[in-house]
Amino acid sequence: MSFDLVLKNGEIVFPGEGVRRGSVGVKGGRIAAILAPDEAAGGARVIDCTDRWVLPGAIDPHTHVGFGAKEADWTTESRTAALGGVTGLMTFWRSEDLDAATGPWREEGLSRSVIDFGFHFGVTARRHVEEFPALAAKFGVTSLKVYLMYKGETGRAKGFTEVDDALLFAALQAGAKVKGGVVGVHCENTEVIPVFREPVKAAGRMDLGAWDDQSPGFLETENVFRVAFFGEKAGCPVNIVHMSAVESLDLVRRMRHPNRPPINVETCVHYLSLTRDSDIGDLGKVNPPLRSQADVDGLWEGVRDGSIQTIGSDHVARKRATKGPDIWRASAGFPGIAQIWPVLVGEGYHKRGIAIETLAATTSRNVAALYNLADKGRIAPGYDADFAIVDPDGTTTVGHTDFPSHSDYSPYEGMSFRGAVTHTVLRGNVIAENGALAPALEGGAGGQYLFRAN
Template structure:
């Protein structure tokens, strides 16, 4: 068989955790063969990996590709993601009626994205719940998100007037009826924040720690318990997205133990910034995000969950706004920041090099688990039959974070100037090189080939 591509002389991260020195052959965008040597593999193109790591492409399950410039985000932000080794993303989409808005977003993304993509649907009304089965089936989407932080006055300020416990319950019940579906929830009890915020503002506080203190970790943890309890009553798989607090993780551990193996799963996603950035980070307001970054104790508690398996996935929560939306005091600045292209480098630097996190665990957290949870059977592993989403990674390469070369619409980074060890030097999406040696290829710029990921089990 004549292969399209062979990647040889690589340390291949195979499922199960082993590194195997050998070669990977690609045909028609999929992995066709994994061999100990490339001697007998005939191909139109051969890439010598020079003994570097060959990892599955990153599956980033948490990005917002329409919060910067909706007209161009899938172009700029897919390039930013590919620079850091991300080959598939799931972006959040919400509108008044998703039946009307989905085709427009999908068509635009198919024209612009140089990596594969899918969507989560944001649920903010009973109309969304009533149409959930229809939009899931029509558009191949099996993951949804409900925003507990937009209850009451906080939601009304955003135009959301129906987010309450009734919507949570009915949305969980509707999700449970859809095969393979999972409900993600932003857990943050905003009803207590009006008690905590005024004294901080009155004291003239304008620091990152004040943002943490106005929405402390126990407000997230309380919501985590509520979501887990409601999910148990409805039999719904849930995902606690962007978990920031150690108390929240402990509640999940307790709930998992109570349910045993027979109950619906409780997944936990955290983000690199909750593992790296504390509430005294020198970037200050540039690191404002919801939920807030916490103190060192929470960072260490989440790292414990990364090591012991309590944390399921890592998502970037990437938002590509301009710095001008941040150049205000802590109370008026926008929340969120860019980070998709740094997901893997941060995990390699902070996890693999500084803490000794096994490479196999990084692959689980950044690729395999998200592919499994979100119904992407062709993604997440280097195995015959899978899409050839592959990364050639130099674990010893050091680079300094610089937003100027990030390709993102955003013009800042809370990690600016940070020296990270461990970067991909080539990113392939279905066997085609998108990034090489720190730059997006001319072919990927001229001919983006990102594909929509329909995830409804057939």
Template sequence: MLDLVLAGGELVLPDTGVVRGSVGIKDGRIAAIAEAGETLTAAETIDCRDKWVMPGLIDPHTHIGFGAKELDFETEARSAAIGGVTSLLTFHRSPDLRQSTPEWIAEGETRSCIDFGLHFGLTSKLHIDTLVETAQRFGVTSFKVYLMYKGAAGAAKGFTEIDDGLLYRTLLQARQVPGGVVGVHCENVEVIPVFRGPLKEAGRDDLAAWDEQSPDFLEAENVSRVIYFGAKAECPVNIVHLSSAEGLEIVRRHRLFHRNPVTIETCAHYLCMTRDDPAGIVAKVNPPLRRKADCDALWEGVRDGAIVTVGSDHVPRKRATKGPDLWGASAGFPGLATLLPLLIEDGYYDRGIPLERIAAVTSLNVAKLYGLRGKGAIAVGNDADLVVVDPHTIRMVDHAELASHSDYTPVQGRMLRGWPVHTLSRGRHLLADGHLTEAALTAPAGRYLRRG
């Protein structure tokens, strides 16, 4: 007998379509998929009529540890479950990854209620010299280079070795890792002061000024450079959190003439928010929020497959860090719990983006890109990472209901459809009837996702 059946729902199959059916679960895995009219028998059955059953989301871009350090694994995993996110990948940085990674993984396995994996943030020659060793030891196949931390900007944060040479050496080393991919934050930080000085002198303190101090062509220029270096090094590259139409066009042109793989990730806020957002400086983020035309272009990239993954870039800091003004406010904000409802409201309802595309960029494509076997699709044998979504009920976003360490959200008060009512991680109930379960709160069982 099956342990659990999700019965009679609309099954969202990434990049395939939506079909009515039921999903049977046993021992934490998907054991059966039944067509409409077929009956599966189980110890427990959840009626999913008039609901969508989707693969659990895999958020490819989070910053666990930026709020309350290791305690973020508790709070942010719960917030993820509220939003239907059943696995996440988070960036890990330290002076020596060989020393810090075992303890960080152990903290996650002790505290997280969902599965998690790591990207390594590379900021020094030591990281490059030990890249293959650390990748093999810890099962990490994805690495990030921060071009916005070059020169004086990097030195202010303690990074003194980031330059184009470090980028290129990373590409050469990463191509030796099976499945290796290098993600790059693209902003030409050396030109930003040309714009920032006059804006500050003019007394600008509005969110749009953050876009004007790092305009879209500074992202696009860096995208072009990264793609070119990637082609010469013959290493796959991933443009993370792409924010601009111009940057997207650069990648489209590259794909016409070059074979070297280039993938694009964007984030929900670049699809659903602009530089004129009423949240004001609370919505300061790097790269900046752009104009509506950029949102339109990025949504078209989601629709036609040019954009491969969508994440949250979740940063669980407190509201108090967003001040005293634009120039002193921290960059980034929380977004794990609202990732799926935002994409459904602004994508599916407002723009007609098919549900199967939303499922592809938030689950299947993430699993493929990062080598997460058994994740990302409703398929027999896969982990029973599933989310049951209520497509009709309109709910107002309230940070107090999102369980994050962070005490705010930039989309506070927005009315959204598409909230999860059930979230399952390997068949375990984390969210039931819209509420976190006792297991999510007191019995975390998240596993570290070793890759490669």
């Protein structure tokens, strides 16, 4: 049998299931066959994957496209993602008028992105909640995000005056009405933060740890309880996004129950690889803050035992100039989409011995299941031929100049991880190879919009 592409003699990673040596045949952008090692197969292109993993392409569930250079982010950040073995992303989209603004933003993505993409709607007003069922059907967006960090004075400073517990509960009620609906929440009790911030600032603290001390982990955990409890009462699945504190994970473990709506947990690669003590200064400012090594280790155990379902990057492509002049005035957030596989393989597989099929599930199968991504996230006949080919014994040393991102820095700068992405394949097309983008991407896009309504 002849294929368009053959990934030959690799270690095929079936997310959440296991690893088996063999070859993958691709035809018409789909996986056509899983072949035994001794089965011969020809193709227009054959990639020798001996001693390499053939993984599902990562789908980053947590990004912020447009926060760097607006619509130009679709160009730079999708190409950065492609170099890192990421074949799809979900990004948060906020607008006062979601109905009017979502179509044009989607078209910007279609005209620029080289990987597939979908949206989560950011909820900041009552009208967003009221319009959600209709918007979900129109744009195929089945997930919302509520920003509890924008309650009270913090929200008013950014022009958000309607973020409160009533908005949260109404969003959960709306999510329960949409098939496959899930409500993600940024959990951080900003009303209590001033109690800690004022004495920390008064002491003249400017270190990265001061950002953690002004918003300690239990302020996340308190919000996690409220979200999970409200989700149960509203009958809506919830997703605790970018979980940073192991205390929050311990609480979720206690609150989960087979007869209640799911409590999903997402963490991000920086909460698995960086700490408040990392020597990166203001570059490490992010919300929620980087925590302790104990939190890092505890979250990894959550990945190992399945308590954490998904892992993303919280990628935002701001410039280094925004990360100062001190920790209090620096912007929050940093780039990281290209470091998903290096962190998972280097820190998770090699350093902690977590099975690669477990790690792969957090960026593929589990993301696809949570967000209704049809034909994504698995290596099986009929699914989209999206792959990351990884040399587990290669080395990745992070340098921001290796990527076309709008960001001109990386919080991982100079860090080395064992494991290296050698190829990225989107729907059967090789879009990145050995650290370089495919020449065909120079003037085009090719990414598709992920419409998720059933």
